[in-house]
Amino acid sequence: MSMEGRTCVVTGSARGIGRGIAEHLGQEGANVVINYRSSEGAAHEAIAAIEDAGGEAVAARADVTDRDEVEAMRDLCHEAFGPVDVLVNNAGMTADTQFAKMSREEWDRVMDVNLGGMFNCTQTFYDDIWNAHEGRLINISSVVGKQGNFGQANYAAAKSGMFGFTRTIALELAQGGSTANCVAPGFTKTDMLETVPEHVLERIISGIPLERLAEIEDVAAVVRFLASEDSSYVTGEVIDVNGGMDL
Numbered sequence: 001m002s003m004e005g006r007t008c009v010v011t012g013s014a015r016g017i018g019r020g021i022a023e024h025l026g027q028e029g030a031n032v033v034i035n036y037r038s039s040e041g042a043a044h045e046a047i048a049a050i051e052d053a054g055g056e057a058v059a060a061r062a063d064v065t066d067r068d069e070v071e072a073m074r075d076l077c078h079e080a081f082g083p084v085d086v087l088v089n090n091a092g093m094t095a096d097t098q099f100a101k102m103s104r105e106e107w108d109r110v111m112d113v114n115l116g117g118m119f120n121c122t123q124t125f126y127d128d129i130w131n132a133h134e135g136r137l138i139n140i141s142s143v144v145g146k147q148g149n150f151g152q153a154n155y156a157a158a159k160s161g162m163f164g165f166t167r168t169i170a171l172e173l174a175q176g177g178s179t180a181n182c183v184a185p186g187f188t189k190t191d192m193l194e195t196v197p198e199h200v201l202e203r204i205i206s207g208i209p210l211e212r213l214a215e216i217e218d219v220a221a222v223v224r225f226l227a228s229e230d231s232s233y234v235t236g237e238v239i240d241v242n243g244g245m246d247l
């Protein structure tokens with residue numbers, strides 16, 4: 001599954017799942033753009049890890065909700081590596097609260113980052129992906145987009161919105177030979193779970209047939225497959241990586 005010579009942008013890749021994805025792609029020989037918004041130090045650590053594994057990476061600061069910053073990231077990427085072959089829309093956030101108490105601001109912020117960020121990045125890199133030999137768009141959704149989750153009406157709405165978006169872009173990209181897919185991870189050991197109380201995590205784990213949370217590597221390995229040429233005939237899909245949560 002060599003990614004030699006392929007250029008990949010992974011949003012929100014200084015830490016968490018995005019970092020795992022970026023490192024997997026870098027280890028396979030891809031040129032990687034590490035996008036960050038606030039985690040500059042961690043972005044440079046991610047670059048060092050990729051370089052140690054023999055890959056090449058650059059850091060690009062851009063808030064995905066800001067179109068001008070996303071376009072500046074594209075220019076930086078073009079200068080460093082040329083056009084993009086693979087875009088992974090990974091940047092995401094939560095603002096949990098029961099719906100009855102949810103503010104419009106909490107709703108808008110979650111839509112802005114998870115869906116608005118995906119819109120900005122996909123449109124900015126669309127021509128690159130279209131023109132690439134087998135370009136790849138990969139959107140990181142969530143099991144919550146399928147099942148819903150108490151206190152996450154905003155996040156669930158955003159993450160299930162990614163499914164319809166992905167299927168539509170898959171149809172539009174197909175004429176040029178590129179693909180679009182979604183990955184829907186289950187609960188994964190990152191900072192995002194830090195606000196979830198221990199007793200809630202225990203309840204979640206008791207409902208997972210494989211009886212554990214996802215490791216970052218579980219998700220990154222599936223993204224690496226979707227980014228590779230081995231996935232040429234897979235498009236418009238939502239791939240669950242959730243330990244069997246919906247069995």
Ligand code: NAP
Nearest residue numbers: 012016017036037038039063064091092142187188190192
């Ligand atoms: P995380 O550890 O909280 O990291 C969030 C990442 O998103 C950070 O790299 C952050 O960058 C970036 N980010 C947030 N807002 C951004 C913005 N406006 N512009 C650019 N980057 C932004 O999250 P994670 O757990 O790795 O989650 C990654 C993705 O997987 C998200 O889309 C999340 O919804 C999804 N997911 C997570 C889980 C889970 O259980 N962890 C399960 C299913 C799906 P900075 O640090 O630079 O600000």
